[in-house]
Amino acid sequence: MSVQIDALDRKILAALQEDASRSLDEIARLVGSSKTPVWTRIRKLREAGVIGRQTVLLDAEALGLEACFFVLIRTSEHEAGWQKKFLAALRARPEVLEAHRLAGEIDYILKVRVRNARAYDAFYQALISEVRIYNVTALLSMEEIKATTLLPLEQVPSGS
Known part of the structure; x- marks a missing residue:
């Protein structure tokens, strides 16, 4: 299922990628919108499969998985x-x-x-x-130089 992504959706997705534990109020403030439209967009992005499960990133080395x-x-x-x-x-x-x-x-x-x-x-x-x-x-791997879960949202085509 293809979904239309606009500038506000990109801002919301970027905020969620950086820290999905942020409150809805904080995300709305960060993206320059109010809570209800942000919540509606997040719900639609989840239903469209753009937003999958939410999880926590663990530090492998801190856990002894070196x-x-x-x-x-x-x-x-x-x-x-x-x-x-x-x-x-x-x-x-x-x-x-x-x-x-x-x-x-x-x-x-x-x-x-x-x-x-x-x-x-x-x-x-x-x-x-x-x-x-x-x-x-x-x-x-001798050294991890870069590791990220952040997708390059600026490359996602805009909706019409």
């Missing part, structure tokens, strides 16, 4: 049954924060967050015991 690996996967299996089993295995693993199917030589890339290299190896061993994988390359 190792972030990017896992490049090549497979020789492309049948629907294998893919279904592979996707189920990924969804069942809480260490997998992101998984993407790619175009090119690498079939999938995973972002995996674990305590350390030993925990990554346990994840790897469990994954390859569940599904057959042709080649796996794990890259340890």
